[in-house]
Amino acid sequence: PPGTGKTTIARLLAKEAGYEFQQLSAVFSGVADLKKAFEQARMRRAAGQATLLFVDEIHRFNRAQQDGFLPFVEEGIVTLVGATTENPSFELNGALLSRAQVYVLKRLDDEALASLLDKAEVHEGRKLPLEPEAREALVALADGDGRYLLTLAETLLNIGAAKPLSTKELGQILQKRSPAYDKDREEHYNLISALHKSIRGSDPDAALYWLARMLGGGEDPLFIARRLIRAAMEDIGEADPLSLLLANAAKDTYDFLGSPEGDLALAQLVVHLAAAPKSNAVYTAFKAAQRAAKETGSLTPPAHIRNAPTKLMKDLGYGKGYAYDHDVEGGFSGQNYFPDGMERRKFYDPKGEGAEARTKERLDRWAEQRKRQK
Template sequence: MTLFDPPAPLAERLRPRTVAEVAGQSHLLGAGKPLTRVLQSGRLGSLILWGPPGVGKTTLARLLAGEVGAHFIALSAVSAGVKDVRDAVAEAEREQARGRRTVLFLDEIHRFNKAQQDALLPHVESGLLTLIGATTENPSFEVNPALRSRARTLVLEALSPEDVLALLRRALSDERGLPGVEAEDSALELLARLAEGDARRALSTLEVAATLANPVTEEAVTEAFGRHLPAMDKNGEDFYNLISALHKSVRASHPDAALYWLARMLQGGADPHYVARRIVRMASEDIGLADPQALRLTIAARDSMEFLGSPEGDLALAQAVVYLALAPKSNSVYVAWKKTVRAVQEGESLPVPLHLRNAPTALMKGQGYGRGYAYYFDDPAGSFEQNYLPDGVQLDLYQPTGEGWEARMTERWRKLMTAHGELAPEAEEQSAEN
């Protein structure tokens, strides 16, 4: 071993040599579980392995190919292209001539575009290639339906802290690991928590910490780990799950949860301007007219973020989500708008009644535009008696709730609907009693 021939990283040295050494994934590898049954049958079909980083997708693919005696080709979709796929096909054909099947492992398969994924289809279909794709992204969105239909999707889970702790202890005792290095139990437990189920990150951090202190201490682990940033894929499913959790926490009036999910997003590197836009949307969708001030506050929070940037502007977003979470809730306008859009999309484009039309010229007035229109301030009763929808159209869209400011407006809404003939007097009386 020389300076120019350094040892492989610890995570690579400790890569499991048998399926029995794989940490976690008992839902796939336990007795009677899917991959156990596959290995017992000896018939390995194409698979999509979906899971977070550092849970053993690559390792599992290699081990599966070895268990069934298949030739193994590994490609990364980050750097590979159609030419690499053609080369793999040619190699598989040579192996097939020798009576041996080929497993093509495609790491980060979601990075392949549609054309590149399509190039795999005929060879997976014919059985020349058994494809094992690995992805951290939801295959429903990132893998072509045609390819998904030819491969079974298996979900790998993040390792538990107990699983990671067992790996760290193995690294200190295994001859391939860090012989001669010791670590405090509290340091290993801290690292097992910080790794968030990522075995590769845990082992890499331990390797660095071992150069800082022996025995490894909590301080060494903290220094080696660096700043802890919450895991989040800025363009993937995790990102939209976090947005969903934030929105639903606000809707459920849970300020602590709303703050937590907001911090997870901002600390994880989400675009704060995008988050601000989503918060403005919440003010209209879930608070609405129960508290019209909510929309103004969220617009102010968005403007503060634009003016201050992050992290100073983060506090304005935090103020906004707490306000929204504590505000009374009404989705009456949201529901009414969805009904309105559907009515417009499904209905005819009927003309505007003549009395509602604009009449800026004498010719238009001569055609009857604006004729008979009752100006509210001159003739309130006549104004209420007029029809404000196209002839033959009847709609029942907006229904106020009993929340906040909107509750105070309900009585006026009832009177207006009655005056317009859209709410029968007896219905008004009954509503008032309720």
Template sequence: MLARMTLFDPPAPLAERLRPRNVAEVVGQSKLLGPGRPLTRVLASGRLGSLILWGPPGVGKTTLARLIAGEVGAHFVALSAVSAGVKDVREAVAEAERVRGRGQKTVLFLDEIHRFNKAQQDALLPHVESGLLTLIGATTENPSFEVNPALRSRARTLVLEALTPEEIRGLLERALTDPRGLPGVGAEAGALDLLARLADGDARRALSTLEVAATLSDPVTEDAVTEAFGRHLPQMDKNGEDFYNLISALHKSVRGSHVDGALYWLARMVEGGADPLYVARRVVRMAAEDIGLADPQALRLAIAARDTVEFLGSPEGDLALAQAVVYLALAPKSNSVYVAWKRALDAVREGETLPIPLHLRNAPTALMRVQGYGQGYAYYFDDPEGSFAQDYLPGGARLDLYAPTGEGWEARVEGRWRKLQEAHGEAPEPEESEDTAPGAP
């Protein structure tokens, strides 16, 4: 006779009940599990090495780890780096030594391995090297940044991809027919399509939402899905790779003058919970780096947007960010100052140290004046021609750091820049053509 289930003994969540029981039931990851693919070959050989499974949430990293261990007949120990420490690793090692006496290997699954610090990751090394532990680490973060090189070199990194809407929909359909799922519950086709799209490739999120929606409506409707889902917050780890990729996408969209792209990536960051002040600082940088003197007003507007965000906070200040991003995307572009500044720094860091000409030096004391400091300096407003004739770099040295572009404000001042170069005797040499080349008739 079955025991009666009470409120204190609720059923496992739908996502847990529908975990694949074998590799054939895994949804998605065809690049890893298809014919001749990496994991398929590993499982067929029966020889398992350490792995790092890298992918977004809800794509089956934990499930795959369990199935892999089962396929090769290994003892499975699961730890979460959120709560585990070196003590737990030692206990897993002791357990692995015990089962090794029975001729069985141990797979240590470490979820969110990126949350282990360097010392904790180093504690795993000798046991992975000796073969006592076969490590399967799971992470949503780029292992190149979050996993120690020594540990990373001893494990093969496999990239798991977010499930497609079609794959999510198939999983939802299975949930409505599988005896372990929600048999007998119906769902409108539009509701499943909506949920498959909102899930962002996360199977766990899709199944959890379906389970809630089924308590609100049978058959499940689009309105029930919307209510169960709540506010749609796009996935973004505020300190992870996604965050910096979004910043990169925003910056490059502004630089490429793609207004809609810039607005979309900004909205993704704001809705994902990014710090508005951090985003505002990056927008100020875009104004200085990519718009520059093509539109000197851009930097003022970006600073104003930053101040507005600081003054109003979110969501009111978000509109100022959007205004600045649209302005910067539409503005003419120039990185002339950015390039000139890098050249100036390179000249200081890598070139010889140029002495300051005496006539440009400050002369606050009589002794300095006797030494010639400041003597011969031509004050522009008293002697414009003399001012242009004097050297501003020692010995007539020439660096050619800045050159205006033909964009915006710089296009309007390019003629003055050329005249100033001529006045200082620094006009660029005309390029030789076939008519002016030596020996031309």
């Protein structure tokens, strides 16, 4: 994440190892800048000086440019340290990754941020003009970003407050920071995954939190609505079949009202889905049926359930022996509806939760009846 010390670590590595530190930003640099950096590193090497080349936001270089690093890394012209706020598995070439070691930095916790503030005060030789509660609020406002926290601290030290500021006064001086959220990057997928899995795990409180995080970060509410419809199908299914109708109704409500009123429809749906009984039986059954259809796709329906609109078809036995289930006592004939030459298979196995419990009871009763009719 931003503000966790990536550049600082690279500088410390170079200093400790006695390397020349050279920095490039992939945002502002091109092929010409890379060539110049490599040539300078080659000249230093000839003079007995090693180079640590630090490339910030390395994922901004395209695949071809990333390939350009390989010969210089392999030859030892530079020791490459790349920093990225993205998942390197997605954004960097496999060839480059295979020659590197990946270190994952985490957002700074409150203890680390508080330590940074202490060090800033020692460096400046004075205390921040904050009441204890306001100091905690300042740490919370930084949201794990050490660089941002130090920027805020610098602002407060420069205003020359006559007395310690309260939390309210602090809020009036410092603008609220936008949540760290990039709608087309990894965090986008991490948060929607967290929302979906909180619903699957039947935790409405956590699900509401992730919904609020996404909406607060500027996510498209209709993207969220699409995932909620998917959750209603995949994770709740026949345990509460009305959930799918409610999911579509929430989407239509948001479409009709927009924000902020329509956000409440999504929140109501999130609570309903998280609190609903869960079953993925239809989801797994359909997957199994798809596999079976792929394996046996050339088999034809048995003759007794084929349509017979012509005399020739009737003469061939189409529809012969078909039992019309509505005319059978109990409304269940127990006939075979699988293709000839295919053993009966069981795809749908109800979980027995919510409304699916009644479905399971009926299917078990009909299965016993089929056995008796054999």
